[in-house]
Every structure is written in structure tokens, then in C-alpha cells.
Amino acid sequence: MTAIAGLMLAIAMPALADSNLPPARYANTQLRDPAQEAQARALMATLRCLVCQGQAISDSDAEMAGDMRSLVRTRIAAGESPQQIRQSLIASYGDYVTYDPPFNALTAPLWLLPLILLGIGAWLARGLFKRRRG
Template structure:
């Protein structure tokens, strides 16, 4: 019983121990002074997935890694780098998973084709159901 309680306590404490004691990066939670640059940074951040949370964009996530990625995006935008090149660099570094809009390729084809296939199956099932009711 004590062992199970200890395992449960460790499992619950793991997320609390995941963040470091370091202060956040300069632009992690601070907007850029130039509203146009901040708008570009925000638009890009909303298209990038938090690698820790996985269900949130880096713009919405409170994870430390998302804060670091926000700071990186803002710093590069402030230096004049284009959002497309920043996005490309992040995809090269973290893989296609970092983006909410993966390109169509052999690896991501099931993600793009599954909804179409499921819709087709649903239409066939509905058609068969309606034919049974008529007959």
C-alpha cells in the first residue's frame, strides 16, 4: 500500500518537476514593441504546436518549452527574419509535428486522406440505410 502511494505521489509530482528554476527568456511573455512585428510573431506562434502540451499552440501554452519557442520567434522577428523562414527552421529542428498544418507527403498522407475516406464510408452507410427504409 505504501509503495502504491509513493508511486502515485511521484507520478503527480512529475509535471511540477518538469520546469526549471531559470527565469523565462526575455520575450517569452513580453510582446515586441513594434505592433506590426508582434502581429507577425503572434500569427506564427498560433500555427506552431507546443511539443510538451501537444494540444495547444505555443501562443496558448504555459509550458516552459513553449515560452522558449515564443521568445525565439519574437527575437527572430525583431531581427527582421521572415515568419516563413522561422517556421522552416523550426520544422527542420523539431520535425513536421511542430506545425498544425503538415504538408502532404508519404508520412502525413493518412492524416489528410482519413477524413475523406471516413466521409465516403459515412455516405455509403447512410445511402444503404435509406435504401433499406424505402424497400
């Protein structure tokens, strides 16, 4: 019986993740100015949903992504530049909110590890080819 209750709770958890509040004003509503909406959409495509983690806020149905879309559109409509909004969100949520993390001591492994692994693979392949020739 406990296992069934646990399974039902696990299935219901995604439904409990969002509140019953209505979506934020601009979560699903475009700005009237097409140029501003284009700026907002371009910025939203570069920001990661902190709930879904694999989706941009422009693609996510999560409540937090809707709140972030609304924030972006509201601030674009108020005249802020996309770069200012981006920096503000990075200051609030960290570099993880962006799909393009900057190169610094914390993110260096993300940038360097693929190059190091590629170099090791090339070195190993070179050694294997040398043995086959000899």
C-alpha cells in the same frame, strides 16, 4: 506505502517538468515594434507546443513554449520573415510543430482518411435507405 509514494511522485511530476531557470528573454515580453509583435503573435498561434501538444505556443505555460516564443520574437526582431522562422522550426522539430502539416506520403492518411470514412458512411447509409424503401 509504495503505492502512496508512487501516487505522490505521479502528482509531483508536472512540477518537475520545468527547470528552475528564469524564462527566456522574450518568452513573456512583447516586442517594442507593434508590427513585429503582430507578426510574432500570428506565427506563434500556428505553432504547436511540443510539451502540451494540444496548445499553440502562444497559449502554453510550458517552459519549452516560452523558449519557442522567445526564439520567434528574437528572430522577428532580427528581421527574419515568419515563413523563414516557421521553416526553421519545422526542420528542427518536424511537421508536428505546425497545425497545418503539408500533404506528403507521411501525412496523406491524415488528409485522406476522413474523406474515405465519409464515403464509406454515405455508401452504408445509401444501402440502409434502399432496404427500407424496398
